[in-house]
Amino acid sequence: MIKIKKFFEYNWQIRDEWFKWCKQLAPEALTEKRVGGVESILFTLFHIVDVEYSWIRGIQKKEDIVFHFSDYDTLEKVKTLSDELRKELIHFLKTDIENIKDHFIKVPWDKDTYSIDEILHHIVIHEIHHIGQLSVWSRELHLAPVQANFIGRQFNLIP
Amino acid sequence: MIKIKKFFEYNWQIRDEWFKWCKQLAPEALTEKRVGGVESILFTLFHIVDVEYSWIRGIQKKEDIVFHFSDYDTLEKVKTLSDELRKELIHFLKTDIENIKDHFIKVPWDKDTYSIDEILHHIVIHEIHHIGQLSVWSRELHLAPVQANFIGRQFNLIP
Numbered sequence: 530m531i532k533i534k535k536f537f538e539y540n541w542q543i544r545d546e547w548f549k550w551c552k553q554l555a556p557e558a559l560t561e562k563r564v565g566g567v568e569s570i571l572f573t574l575f576h577i578v579d580v581e582y583s584w585i586r587g588i589q590k591k592e593d594i595v596f597h598f599s600d601y602d603t604l605e606k607v608k609t610l611s612d613e614l615r616k617e618l619i620h621f622l623k624t625d626i627e628n629i630k631d632h633f634i635k636v637p638w639d640k641d642t643y644s645i646d647e648i649l650h651h652i653v654i655h656e657i658h659h660i661g662q663l664s665v666w667s668r669e670l671h672l673a674p675v676q677a678n679f680i681g682r683q684f685n686l687i688p
Numbered sequence: 689m690i691k692i693k694k695f696f697e698y699n700w701q702i703r704d705e706w707f708k709w710c711k712q713l714a715p716e717a718l719t720e721k722r723v724g725g726v727e728s729i730l731f732t733l734f735h736i737v738d739v740e741y742s743w744i745r746g747i748q749k750k751e752d753i754v755f756h757f758s759d760y761d762t763l764e765k766v767k768t769l770s771d772e773l774r775k776e777l778i779h780f781l782k783t784d785i786e787n788i789k790d791h792f793i794k795v796p797w798d799k800d801t802y803s804i805d806e807i808l809h810h811i812v813i814h815e816i817h818h819i820g821q822l823s824v825w826s827r828e829l830h831l832a833p834v835q836a837n838f839i840g841r842q843f844n845l846i847p
Binding site: 536648651679 | 694695723725806807809813814818819820821823824826827828833836837838839840
């Protein structure tokens with residue numbers, strides 16, 4: 530069975546590599562407004578973390594928690610947030626999603642309802658898309674981006 | 689069961705919207721060398737088509753067909769190539785991939801072997817990543833990019 534979990538593990542691995550990559554930049558470069566995408570390099574990482582968590586809470590019918598970038602405006606704070614929320618995500622992704630994937634979900638920030646299956650695809654794609662944007666900004670800063678290939682990676686966070 | 693096919697359908701739908709989007713640009717803008725990603729907007733679309741097809745042929749143990757951008761250097765030619773190859777891809781993706789997904793494959797352009805499951809994830813992610821790059825270039829050209837959300841779309845190419 531094709532497993533959506535592998536996409537999450539891929540995204541987390543790549544995201545952690547971008548967090549490491551960010552260490553070479555000054556704080557001003559991380560939050561500098563850029564063309565395209567969402568605001569800045571650091572805001573992109575914050576946004577990815579925030580969106581993933583909100584949807585997964587939505588799937589679980591838990592109340593949405595709103596994070597404000599003003600509270601997470603350093604690399605360390607965004608990385609810590611990502612690490613903390615990931616624990617809850619791993620816990621959820623270990624459960625048997627197969628049984629619930631055709632359930633429909635309504636979240637407070639969207640007028641439509643979506644199947645859990647659809648939402649999981651959406652979350653995965655959302656992060657990969659934004660990471661592609663980081664890769665261009667990276668070259669604009671004359672830096673090599675994180676290598677994004679899926680093949681050749683090992684994943685073992687979610688059994 | 690989470691279906692990898694939905695990711696392919698998503699990618700094709702988005703790609704076709706980028707082909708339409710490209711019509712507003714002059715040929716020189718389509719092939720102008722840009723920072724990051726692969727060369728140009730048109731080369732990115734050609735590259736996505738080429739890589740997807742090569743891997744799917746590899747999975748089927750068919751001989752690799754090498755395409756040269758010099759033969760596909762206009763929007764119309766790349767779109768036609770994409771349409772033509774898609775027929776073969778749909779045919780393959782309609783087959784029961786589940787039965788073969790743990791088979792290992794060796795392709796001529798890579799020294800390692802990979803499972804079919806791994807290759808399918810790789811193809812899907814490869815395109816989404818490059819589309820993210822196009823979205824930044826689009827804003828650099830002061831144009832709105834194609835909207836990339838997965839949720840809210842309908843897919844029906846692959847039963």
